[in-house]
Amino acid sequence: MRKLEETKRLKSSEDKQVSSEVFDDKTLKVLYKLAKQGYINTLNGVISTGKEANVFYGYDDDMMPVAVKIYRVVTLDFKKIKEYIAGDPRFKTHGNKTRQIINTWTNKEFKNLSRLYNLGLRVPEPYTSLENVLIMEYLDKSEDDHSAAPPLNKVKLKDPKIVFDEIINFIDKCYNEADLVHGDLSQYNILLSHNHPYVIDLSQATLRSNPSSRMLLERDIKNIIYDAKKYKLNLSYDDILNRVLNG
Known part of the structure; x- marks a missing residue:
């Protein structure tokens, strides 16, 4: 599959420690599932990196650009995350295991984005989320410049x-x-x-x-x-x- 080939290419071009934190075995399996569903065809590079997540530029099966956000398991502040989740009645059950908390955190972002997007507010359109991976609209800079929209x-x-x-x-x-x-x-x-x-x-x-x-x-x-x-x-x-x- 092109998905893994691209992921391996990212691994070789990015810092090895960061890559191992992002592309652990479970995350690779999630990316495979999303690829089979047509949400990801290729991953072409990093849009942004952060303490909690990395965002990658990719294409879906229709060759439309997408932003793929992958939450990093080892660097998340779980105490802070649990506090935010605990105060939200939409997520009464989130478990105490690391993966369960991350999955809930990712789903929380998907639901919040969906809520705002459906009201017509300017946020990237969320397409789907699975475990620690969120796929959403890729925002470019302008009609003439298709590089990633800058902060x-x-x-x-x-x-x-x-x-x-x-x-x-x-x-x-x-x-x-x-x-x-x-x-x-x-x-x-x-x-x-x-x-x-x-x-x-x-x-x-x-x-x-x-x-x-x-x-x-x-x-x-x-x-x-x-x-x-x-x-x-x-x-x-x-x-x-x-x-x-x-x-």
């Missing part, structure tokens, strides 16, 4: 006011329509695709009913205000918070 911290915005207005609108709709709070929103997990901000990394997103949601909402707003200062935008914390809470 806001790596671009110079041409019209920052419009972009940050859209981000604030996202926070508002996420809270009032999806009943979710991102919980870790910043310029590092907002991608600029076709001049619009798309929010990623939704695994930790918390239901509005969670006792910690207010604190997390306030933190998200403060982060965005801080990021906007780079463009000399003076956003009002009170105005944004009141808009969201009274939305």
